[in-house]
Amino acid sequence: MWWSAMGIRIDKHSGVPVYIQIMNQIKKEIVLGRMKEGDKLPPTRDLARMLGVNINTVLKAYERLQFEGVIQAQHGIGYFITQASFIKKEVLSEIKNFARLLRENNVDLLIAITILEEVYKNDK
Amino acid sequence: MWWSAMGIRIDKHSGVPVYIQIMNQIKKEIVLGRMKEGDKLPPTRDLARMLGVNINTVLKAYERLQFEGVIQAQHGIGYFITQASFIKKEVLSEIKNFARLLRENNVDLLIAITILEEVYKNDK
DNA sequence: TCTTGTGTCATAGATAACTATAACACTAAT
DNA sequence: ATTAGTGTTATAGTTATCTATGACACAAGA
Known part of the structure; x- marks a missing residue:
């Protein structure tokens, strides 16, 4: 190995x-x-x-x-x-789509993440 | 103000x-x-x-x-x-959808972001 | 002119993160 | 028993970040 x-x-x-x-x-x-x-x-x-x-x-x-x-x-x-949990293939696929969307729209990754964090936390 | x-x-x-x-x-x-x-x-x-x-x-x-x-x-x-650039409404909407997807699938935000960063950088 | 609100600069100390290095303990293979 | 690979612990020093505090400079309004 x-x-x-x-x-x-x-x-x-x-x-x-x-x-x-x-x-x-x-x-x-x-x-x-x-x-x-x-x-x-x-x-x-x-x-x-x-x-x-x-x-x-x-x-x-x-x-x-x-x-x-x-x-x-x-x-x-x-x-x-000792502990392994997997991400669903569909979710991984969606993450890839999301990354593509950001790139196509020239959205800065850091800013996108900052917005994502806010949205994720507020909608709870 | x-x-x-x-x-x-x-x-x-x-x-x-x-x-x-x-x-x-x-x-x-x-x-x-x-x-x-x-x-x-x-x-x-x-x-x-x-x-x-x-x-x-x-x-x-x-x-x-x-x-x-x-x-x-x-x-x-x-x-x-002195400098302002705006995010498109469609992109913001997609960010919200993405956040919802993560929550619905119980994906940890930190991990999702780590994967997103990798995907974003690799597919360039 | 005086006061208030604000930016700017400087110094000192505390804490967290990181580095460098060494020594010791346990496991497996020879 | 010895060696190589690996985890564990300890000490010391450096750098980045954050705090505390004070003093000074500029602008606007009373």
Whole structure:
């Protein structure tokens, strides 16, 4: 088994703390079915090297994911996924359509997300 | 003219720097047409008090928005909007539909946004 | 001119995030 | 038993963000 860094991408200059980005990226990989229950995560040292961040930053992300019950450490072995929920294909398809809509209308992604958050929270 | 804080909401514990949240919120208000070119922004001191943050944090947001050309300071008078672009009604409508879809399918907003970002960037 | 409202600048301190580095503990394979 | 791979813990230092506070500059109106 090897790690290319999987689909995990971070942006050090986005303003969002890196450890939170790592958490979100791993959750995303799981939801998209790229990682499933029982799968082993990249070792902390490896992921840190691949992402160009410090080990402690990856560890912080892993520890928080463990606290949330998403993954589980096994001392001396590695971290494993313990909880996996998948997104429906239709929903994923709709996300793609939505992304296309935004691009076609030249809507800035950050602004769209800000509006989306407001709408999502207000209509509850 | 008064300031209720307008539609500007921030979350101190979201991990995203507050001054960036303020920037995004103001851009959002403009795009939604709630503020238009020439409109005066809340004074730094007032917005700081309304949001429960320090003046310097608001100032940092305003200064960056000015650097981006969105707003313009007039010494002793206030900050004014210099650049306004609007979102199409159809796009806003689609954002609302999208938010509804996510809620109906119990999709976590953060994860949805993470997937959206990936799709948006990859399909370019 | 004086006052009020506002932008601007500066300094200092607190907290969070990130980095650098080392040492130790457990597991599996040889 | 030894080694390699991995998790765990600890310490220290740097940088970014946020706060607290004060002082000064400019504009408009009384």
